Amino acid sequence: xxxxxxxxxxxxxxxxxSSLLPNINQEKEKELLVDIFSELVVTNSTYKxxxxxxxxxxxxxxxxxxxxxxxVLQSTIKYDSGDIWTSSTKSMFELWSSxxxxxxxxxxxxxxxxxxxxxxxxxxxKPILENAFLSILISGVHSHLTSPxxxxxxxxxxxxxxxxxxxxxxxxxEFEYYDEQSPEEEILTSSSNEENTDIIYKKRxxxxxxxxxxxxxxxFNATEDTSSDSLxxxxxxxDETDLGSVKLPTYIREAIVSLRSDDPDQIESTLLxxxxxxxxxxxxxxxxxxxxxxxxxxxxxxxxxxNFNQNKRTAFVTLLTCAPRVVGSYLCEEFYAQENTLSxxxxxxxxxxxxxRRLSSFQTQSKPEITEIKxxxxx
Numbered sequence: 001x002x003x004x005x006x007x008x009x010x011x012x013x014x015x016x017x018s019s020l021l022p023n024i025n026q027e028k029e030k031e032l033l034v035d036i037f038s039e040l041v042v043t044n045s046t047y048k049x050x051x052x053x054x055x056x057x058x059x060x061x062x063x064x065x066x067x068x069x070x071x072v073l074q075s076t077i078k079y080d081s082g083d084i085w086t087s088s089t090k091s092m093f094e095l096w097s098s099x100x101x102x103x104x105x106x107x108x109x110x111x112x113x114x115x116x117x118x119x120x121x122x123x124x125x126k127p128i129l130e131n132a133f134l135s136i137l138i139s140g141v142h143s144h145l146t147s148p149x150x151x152x153x154x155x156x157x158x159x160x161x162x163x164x165x166x167x168x169x170x171x172x173x174e175f176e177y178y179d180e181q182s183p184e185e186e187i188l189t190s191s192s193n194e195e196n197t198d199i200i201y202k203k204r205x206x207x208x209x210x211x212x213x214x215x216x217x218x219x220f221n222a223t224e225d226t227s228s229d230s231l232x233x234x235x236x237x238x239d240e241t242d243l244g245s246v247k248l249p250t251y252i253r254e255a256i257v258s259l260r261s262d263d264p265d266q267i268e269s270t271l272l273x274x275x276x277x278x279x280x281x282x283x284x285x286x287x288x289x290x291x292x293x294x295x296x297x298x299x300x301x302x303x304x305x306x307n308f309n310q311n312k313r314t315a316f317v318t319l320l321t322c323a324p325r326v327v328g329s330y331l332c333e334e335f336y337a338q339e340n341t342l343s344x345x346x347x348x349x350x351x352x353x354x355x356x357r358r359l360s361s362f363q364t365q366s367k368p369e370i371t372e373i374k375x376x377x378x379x
Contacts, residue, residue: 038075060112097140264303320355
């Protein structure tokens, strides 16, 4: 069985896993596949990417698949002394602790990563937690506690309680949170009650005023000061402190960080110079090519940046021509990934087409204009 999975074509690994993992039902089958895939993750880079990135971080799956993936990573310890387990767990903790992830992730994806965190912490010892993950978890809990969304804030409280029990079982952290109804729901309920009360009050006022003189209902107090002299003037001067210059990235790694930021000016400036930056550093692209390709593929124009699609496509094509084998393989694999949208698949096809044309030095010839053919003999 191990030999069968080991010699599968790269493009078929994702399809086989998406069909196999949801159908693991018996415990004996699960134990056998955990041993097989844990060894494959250590020896085969394709399986390592699928398990450590796609199934662990990129998209939410069923609880059964989630538990299987975590057991596979836990079982890799017997093959590589825990290097892959440590690195993948650290990547998951860093993702969960990122303020950008807390702010921009969907509720379902955030719940999936948070549940993976809890399952990982249940099997973690105190020395490992203190040496490798403590600082990450502390910053992550802080990011979650400052989130305006109660669903995410509650996960920060729960995970804070769990890792504090590992560090100090005698005096763990204890938070007060709601499981049945969140504060947001209470606010909505109270606001709806206030609206109903206001409606009842208006109805009573209207009923009591029916017998009164209508002209007296709008009798304003003449002594009330309605002049504009009592208004405080607003300072309309602009010191232009918010118009500071945007720092342009000098290296490709800096460009990746800029594209992941929440600053639209930084993203726009980076896209404008990314094509030139890739041409200036062709030797250092291979190490970060897949990371940059992933960022560009999932980068959306949420800030309505001018010429966004054109600049993004130009940089994407240049990246493909600078590292065709690495980026081409990644794009072919992502084209069949179930979590990618139709728009992203069209982007992949467009980039592959233009990159192939540029690599082959193929130029499209414009069709000659067809002019009107006049007869040689006048009829």
